[in-house]
Structures are given as structure tokens and as C-alpha cells.
Amino acid sequence: MLSLQSKQQIDHEIAKYPADQKQSAVMSALRIAQDEHGWLSREVMNSVAEYLGMTPIAVYEVATFYEMYNLKPMGRHKITVCTNLPCALSGATELCDNLKRRLGIDFNEVTPDGEFSLKEGQCFGACGDAPVLLVNNHDMHSFMDEDKVDALLKELKS
Ligand code: FES
Numbered sequence: 001m002l003s004l005q006s007k008q009q010i011d012h013e014i015a016k017y018p019a020d021q022k023q024s025a026v027m028s029a030l031r032i033a034q035d036e037h038g039w040l041s042r043e044v045m046n047s048v049a050e051y052l053g054m055t056p057i058a059v060y061e062v063a064t065f066y067e068m069y070n071l072k073p074m075g076r077h078k079i080t081v082c083t084n085l086p087c088a089l090s091g092a093t094e095l096c097d098n099l100k101r102r103l104g105i106d107f108n109e110v111t112p113d114g115e116f117s118l119k120e121g122q123c124f125g126a127c128g129d130a131p132v133l134l135v136n137n138h139d140m141h142s143f144m145d146e147d148k149v150d151a152l153l154k155e156l157k158s
Pocket residue numbers: 082083084085086087122123124125126127128130132
């Protein structure tokens with residue numbers, strides 16, 4: 001389930017830890033596996049467990065704890081909105097309502113065309129930029145309002 005390229009990337013992460021601690025690379029390995037497959041199926045997580053010499057349940061525990069891991073297929077653009085208190089006080093609730101209405105989906109759903117998913121996220125450590133959202137776990141957007149949501153959706157659709 002893991003390509004040679006993914007294994008090489010995981011090896012690079014494993015090398016950052018003592019030789020007998022390769023399970024310390026589990027979060028990176030899951031990220032790499034998710035980048036390859038788009039989401040973490042049971043089979044993909046089992047492959048990560050086998051590669052790192054871990055029990056599958058130990059890998060599932062990590063994958064189910066953090067919201068950046070996709071445990072089912074997501075849209076091409078996964079939008080994760082921080083809904084923790086500083087963002088909520090700065091308009092995250094309205095931002096989520098706007099995105100749900102615009103996309104026609106609720107949290108953890110995928111638009112019928114497969115383009116978008118919406119998720120609820122925990123603090124991204126950017127509370128001063130609230131409200132914030134992430135696209136595909138990497139691309140952060142700050143001080144989001146209706147105009148910025150319009151521009152972002154247009155950009156992602158194009
Ligand atoms: S509460 Fe939203 S980034 Fe910290």
C-alpha cells in the first residue's frame with residue numbers, strides 16, 4: 001500500500017530518531033501515506049504499522065486523535081475551520097454557516113462533485129489571525145470574512 005517514494009520519505013523521517021524508536025515517526029508516516037492515498041483506509045494504516053513495527057491499534061489511536069488525518073475520502077479541497085474559542089469569538093461560527101450554505105454540505109461531508117469537504121478544526125496556533133481556516137492541512141487563510149471566502153472558493157474552483 002505504500003509506494004517506494006513514500007517509504008523513502010518515511011525513512012527520512014525515521015532517521016530523525018534513535019534507531020530503536022522508529023515508531024516516533026508515526027505522525028509523519030501517516031501524513032505521507034495520506035498524501036499518497038488521499039485518506040487513511042484501514043489497509044493504509046496497517047501498512048504504516050507494519051513498516052514502523054507497531055501494532056495496528058497504536059497507529060489507529062494516533063490517526064483517530066488528530067483531525068488532520070482523513071479517515072474517509074475527502075474532497076479535492078479540504079477546508080478545515082478552527083472553531084475554538086478565540087476563532088469562535090471572532091466569527092468562526094458565522095464563517096462555518098457561510099461555508100456550509102455555499103457548499104451545500106455539513107462538516108465531514110463532500111460536495112457531490114467531489115471538489116470540497118468541510119471539517120471542524122482545533123486551534124492552529126494562529127489565534128491572533130482569527131478566524132482562520134486551512135486548505136488541505138497546509139494552506140492557512142487568516143481574518144476570514146464573507147468576501148475572503150468568496151475569493152477563496154473562486155480561486156479553488158479555478
Ligand atoms: S483558536 Fe483558532 S487558531 Fe487558535
